[in-house]
Amino acid sequence: MTTRRLHLNAFLMGVGHHEAAWRHPRTEPARLNDVRHYQQLARVAERGRLDSVFLADGLALHGDVRHNALGGLEPLTLLSALAAVTDHIGLIATVSTTYNEPFHVARKFASLDHISGGRAGWNIVTSAGEAEARNFGIERPAHADRYARADEFLDVVTKLWDSWQDDAIVRDRDGGVYADTTRIHPIEHAGERFAVRGPLNTSRPPQGHPLLVQAGSSEAGKEFAARHAEAVFTAQQTLAEGREFYTDLKSRLARYGRSHDELLILPGISPIIGSTEAEAHRLERELQDLITPAYGLAQLSVLTGIELTHDALDRPLPDVSVETEGAQSRRKLVVDLARRENLTVRELLGRLAGGRGHRVVAGTPEQIADQIEEWFTAGAADGFNIMPPILPGGLEDFVDHVVPELQLRGLFRTEYEGRTLRENYGLPRPASRYAPSAVAARPEAVVAS
């Protein structure tokens, strides 16, 4: 039996995940749209043998750009430029199923997978925001509709990725035959929301399917993840909550005929690293002192649906319903945090500034490694989504000081296991559903034969 190994993803976000990162002397906010900044980050992550880098996304200017460094680059466009300067690291981009067409999404990820030699991953989101709907001229779809669309969307996209069998290209120059067209299939999808003939006009991606990633923690989100996702990014504040989520999500896999190890769960963690505890806490305090309360108040107002002003800062969070729509798992996390620790709004803002609800841990490299090891061995995580408070410094500190500690403990790889993102995540390469062997393996086909 092979040893169970951690998987680590570097969640890249501008000049850092802390909302005041752009004001800290260790960052350069002028590099927000400088591709070399992100290329440097990807190279650092690769030096640390991390599995992947990941870019979040939204389709509107979310948050108060007066007080934070927003307005960055579109993830898929950026990841191609990172593919060009790296060799091993996985490249995961967020793309919405609500405001896109499956043909485009299948094609762009297939292209990124070719360009990167099999390192593409898609973080599937359904775009909850009102502001996004307004940029596409539609009413914001209801939660259930978004997930129903996402389900069919995934069906179409994976069919398109399968539409060229792996052996379709024969490249017979003498005979003048480039492809065996009996191995390229129109998908003839005609569903409730999409009608797509296919085939895709890009040949099969090196990974078969680029890796499918998801981050929703609502009931519908968890079912979607159990059905489709191969890696899940999640926000969990306590070990108990982390274990509960982990056990819950893994237990849902069986009903889709999937085993426990076909989906990896990676909670977010923002590590504030110092060579001593005091140094770590000094960095944390520096960042907290740079917070502009107006920014956090605006964010928290959107999240809770309550208009919060400066007057509210030194009082407890007002009563907030956490049951609306069943979609607001992040809202529930934040309200639970405020209630559990009896925080004022100002204190809550301080707790959210580092990771927007993700867990923030300040300490020495050994202490950070302890936390990672504890969750990993206690059944709360298969790995972590690393969210450095400042970039590039915070990622460099993690790679240079925490990664070696995790390697020393035998928890993390010292060399990449494979060439593709799937290989490094230890996940199988899906066969094309149109390949004869795949068809023969289907129960209906067996009955018919």
Add this chain to the structure above:
Amino acid sequence: MTTRRLHLNAFLMGVGHHEAAWRHPRTEPARLNDVRHYQQLARVAERGRLDSVFLADGLALHGDVRHNALGGLEPLTLLSALAAVTDHIGLIATVSTTYNEPFHVARKFASLDHISGGRAGWNIVTSAGEAEARNFGIERPAHADRYARADEFLDVVTKLWDSWQDDAIVRDRDGGVYADTTRIHPIEHAGERFAVRGPLNTSRPPQGHPLLVQAGSSEAGKEFAARHAEAVFTAQQTLAEGREFYTDLKSRLARYGRSHDELLILPGISPIIGSTEAEAHRLERELQDLITPAYGLAQLSVLTGIELTHDALDRPLPDVSVETEGAQSRRKLVVDLARRENLTVRELLGRLAGGRGHRVVAGTPEQIADQIEEWFTAGAADGFNIMPPILPGGLEDFVDHVVPELQLRGLFRTEYEGRTLRENYGLPRPASRYAPSAVAARPEAVVAS
């Protein structure tokens, strides 16, 4: 007065523009989806000081993949990877206005423009094909509808590019102010086809607007170009036709308040280069001998709307209406060519195999340069869209042998004039329509003041 200079674009297409390129011993068809192949091409073009590289695109598997190397990469995804390994050359991608949303298109080109330091260009197409409509679950829109949508699409996209003024980001770390939000504008577009609030969530592109390129030669296409385009790629077989098109299109600019030098016209040319005439003709013959008639027959059947079989090969082209829809400018070009030169179908296929209706010229570097100079000085071209028959060899031959000849004649640059694609094309950088000076310059604003 500065000397008028040629502009040259390298039109990259797989392993070459000749339909039999993939069968020729000087190509490697296994590199069709290998990013390093395209990176090498971009570097060669940059070594030759070419203005730009360009990627065509369609949203369906067009043509007979049994007999040609199809199924390549999505252009925008690929261009980011080319940006990463080049410093000067412009990067032009084809994106359809019929099957996309303006918010996505504005954002992706803004991102590519940031990533490349101001080298992005958008070749605007409206997607005539039936196969494309079937991949998006809609009926193929009529020609006029496609162009009406394209007009409003451009309006939305340019508003989004303008939505952040150039001076919006103030980055005041001490004061905690990242952006002056009075300089970031919702666009509040509410038109016949689109409702988009904005602003864009990517800051203003370095070029203001990425370069707008267009290739339609129908009546509606020419009007669209006169209104929006800054460079036009076109297929013209004879000098007389080239001059007619050039004069026609330039004369349309005035009605949109634009001057002659605000739109550059670049006819396509496929140069088959040899160090002697005999060598050039040998290469041409080698390629012609590798043609699979079935491939050309299928293409020609789609273009003409007539089912053509092998029986038709040695007869003249049957009668074809060239007036349908007013959209089929390429159909007219092909039928005119067959009639003018009294070609059999087989001979016509041979003439189309090199450049799908674009002009093919075989000769020595001096002879190719003569052709380019003749069209340039006779008022038929501001430059050329270079379509090498085989890649990378044909582009290397052009850069190493034709470019020096053009430089010797004082027709082409020896160093890049500027940093951005606009600067090298000699085109101005548009101001944001929301900047106070731009507002003041509008007639209404003057009247109101």
